[in-house]
Amino acid sequence: RCSVRRSVLAVGIAASLGLASFAAMAQDIKPRLIRFGYGLNEQSNQGRAAKFFAEQVDKASGGKLKVRAIGAAALGPDTQMQQALIGGAQEMMVGSTATLVGTAKEMALWDTPFLFNDAKEADAVLDGPVGKQVMDKLTDKGLVGLAYWENGFRNLTNSKRPVQKLEDLDGIKLRVMQNNVYLDSFKLLGANAVPLPFSELFGALETKAVDGQENPFNTILSSKFFEVQKYLSITNHVYSPWIVTVSRKWWDTLSPAEQKILRDAAIASRNFERQDTRAEASRALNDLKAKGMVINELSATEAARMRDKLTRVNAGIATTVGMELWQQTQAELGKLRAK
Numbered sequence: 001r002c003s004v005r006r007s008v009l010a011v012g013i014a015a016s017l018g019l020a021s022f023a024a025m026a027q028d029i030k031p032r033l034i035r036f037g038y039g040l041n042e043q044s045n046q047g048r049a050a051k052f053f054a055e056q057v058d059k060a061s062g063g064k065l066k067v068r069a070i071g072a073a074a075l076g077p078d079t080q081m082q083q084a085l086i087g088g089a090q091e092m093m094v095g096s097t098a099t100l101v102g103t104a105k106e107m108a109l110w111d112t113p114f115l116f117n118d119a120k121e122a123d124a125v126l127d128g129p130v131g132k133q134v135m136d137k138l139t140d141k142g143l144v145g146l147a148y149w150e151n152g153f154r155n156l157t158n159s160k161r162p163v164q165k166l167e168d169l170d171g172i173k174l175r176v177m178q179n180n181v182y183l184d185s186f187k188l189l190g191a192n193a194v195p196l197p198f199s200e201l202f203g204a205l206e207t208k209a210v211d212g213q214e215n216p217f218n219t220i221l222s223s224k225f226f227e228v229q230k231y232l233s234i235t236n237h238v239y240s241p242w243i244v245t246v247s248r249k250w251w252d253t254l255s256p257a258e259q260k261i262l263r264d265a266a267i268a269s270r271n272f273e274r275q276d277t278r279a280e281a282s283r284a285l286n287d288l289k290a291k292g293m294v295i296n297e298l299s300a301t302e303a304a305r306m307r308d309k310l311t312r313v314n315a316g317i318a319t320t321v322g323m324e325l326w327q328q329t330q331a332e333l334g335k336l337r338a339k
């Protein structure tokens with residue numbers, strides 16, 4: 001009898017605890033303003049996905065969490081926003097993984113030329129254990145990574161001449177991201193590589209401070225590079241991801257319920273963004289042609305020569321990211337390709 005009474009009591013306590021935690025859950029979402037910065041313009045794939053993210057968070061939090069998406073590098077270029085996140089002066093951003101290598105060296109893995117053969121491989125590795133391992137390296141550095149979005153396979157544009165063979169790059173002043181792998185890669189190819197933040201790129205192309213740049217079709221279109229670049233050479237030399245990050249200082253003040261809303265919205269926006277980006281990329285080449293760009297593909301021999309030169313940076317990347325991570329990535333790709 002005694003034990004029956006005790007278990008009745010236990011059920012009562014459990015029920016009231018359950019109620020208490022339910023009530024706490026509702027209060028666990030506080031009104032907050034989230035500044036979400038990005039570098040491309042509102043009409044870009046990055047801008048559309050940032051808007052989608054804001055809407056998701058609004059819905060899931062009953063309007064309590066307000067995301068203010070601020071594009072066109074109005075909060076500064078990638079590197080400046082990263083520092084603002086680390087310092088706690090800004091809550092969130094999306095930007096290139098390439099500009100994060102100084103913060104977490106493992107990010108250099110995504111700079112590997114020709115790492116992925118297609119978007120399917122990219123998704124599998126980025127969303128799998130390797131991608132998570134790399135993303136989690138940010139946590140000790142003051143950032144929390146939530147999801148990889150697609151920037152895409154990068155292609156070469158310039159105002160001088162079609163790049164049909166390696167030698168055509170000789171002496172071309174080429175803007176690269178602020179990242180050593182990119183700098184070394186394009187120097188290896190014979191270009192005069194100049195690191196610049198994305199926000200300064202259009203102006204530099206317009207004034208001919210640089211002759212060329214490399215970015216996915218989507219960006220060449222949305223940033224109107226076709227206005228200042230005549231030649232587009234399809235090289236697909238690297239797949240570049242974007243990453244959605246949160247200030248760790250700020251993240252640690254959030255309740256688990258708030259953190260979950262942001263995580264879920266980042267994943268939902270990732271799925272939206274990849275689909276949107278791929279749809280746009282499949283149309284972009286025609287659009288760019290219509291805008292007057294002269295587009296060329298590389299012959300198989302020249303593509304192979306370029307690949308051979310570029311992959312000479314791989315050994316350095318393996319050392320930077322660590323041999324274990326490098327081999328794990330190769331093993332995962334091997335498994336994917338055997339399927």
Ligand code: TF8
Pocket residue numbers: 038039040078094095096151177197198214215219240242
């Ligand atoms: C680049 C990147 C850009 C990103 C973006 C501003 O060339 O491809 O897309 O940095 O977040 O800088």
